[in-house]
Amino acid sequence: MTRHTYLCPMRWADMDAYGHINNTVYLAYLEQARIDAFFTRARGQGLEGLATGIVVAEHQIRYKRPISFAPQPLRIELWVSQIRAASYTADYEIWDESTGTPLLATTARSLLAPFDMAAGRLRRFTPQEREFLEECRDDD
Amino acid sequence: MPHRYDVAVRWSDEDRLGHVNNSRYLTFTEDARLSWLADSPSGNSVIILARTEIDFARPVHFVAGGALVVQTSVLSVSRSSLRLRQDVFHPGDLTSDTTSERAQAAARTEHVLVCYDYERQCSRPWDEQERAWLHRWIAGESS
Numbered sequence: 001m002t003r004h005t006y007l008c009p010m011r012w013a014d015m016d017a018y019g020h021i022n023n024t025v026y027l028a029y030l031e032q033a034r035i036d037a038f039f040t041r042a043r044g045q046g047l048e049g050l051a052t053g054i055v056v057a058e059h060q061i062r063y064k065r066p067i068s069f070a071p072q073p074l075r076i077e078l079w080v081s082q083i084r085a086a087s088y089t090a091d092y093e094i095w096d097e098s099t100g101t102p103l104l105a106t107t108a109r110s111l112l113a114p115f116d117m118a119a120g121r122l123r124r125f126t127p128q129e130r131e132f133l134e135e136c137r138d139d140d
Numbered sequence: 141m142p143h144r145y146d147v148a149v150r151w152s153d154e155d156r157l158g159h160v161n162n163s164r165y166l167t168f169t170e171d172a173r174l175s176w177l178a179d180s181p182s183g184n185s186v187i188i189l190a191r192t193e194i195d196f197a198r199p200v201h202f203v204a205g206g207a208l209v210v211q212t213s214v215l216s217v218s219r220s221s222l223r224l225r226q227d228v229f230h231p232g233d234l235t236s237d238t239t240s241e242r243a244q245a246a247a248r249t250e251h252v253l254v255c256y257d258y259e260r261q262c263s264r265p266w267d268e269q270e271r272a273w274l275h276r277w278i279a280g281e282s283s
Binding site (some may be wrong): 009011012013029031033035036039040071 | 171
């Protein structure tokens, strides 16, 4: 399968006094990419737990180049790199295309886990959920 | 015709109570203002916000792939300030009848913006080019 691409609009207020997108805001960008990739598609296949029952266990973000606010959205590529019984790993690249030449601004990785909201505890993926996640791997 | 700007609502804009939080609306209208001013003679770096009023009429939820629309128009222009109206809509609530349309807005906002010299840290009067450009956006005046 292939990576998911999400065009992420920035907000002027995402910048801080240095004139760059603040490091904490990137988490909102990664989150929106995950929501764009999973919410509608997972729901459409009846996998509500993948849409609304996932929590973040860990984030890593490598800030390679600063990003300044521009009307042009960032291009976020997202794929699944590892699937375990009770967690999966999402990998991301954030590309800045505001100058016309695509520049890799950021790489990131998240560890995500299915959570039973009603019971208030972590759970395991169902076979159908694992199958869905398998389709999100990057085989390129 | 008012200026139109499309806002991408983020999942994190919704708060614990399941509605887009009130504080986010200032960011939506701010980005709409910056887009509107980008084509003005002096760009968007000569303005400072002096006052804001917001009426929250209808709650807004995050919808994946969904967006809001901000319509911006000028109410009046003074020597060194202006009054701005910015209404926030669900796209489906925009109609061709602008007189009744305002009633459908999710939020209605009005702002006072001052012409500001950030280097000298003080206000200044609009110049003739800026004034003429702003007048084109007065609601009800022909452009």
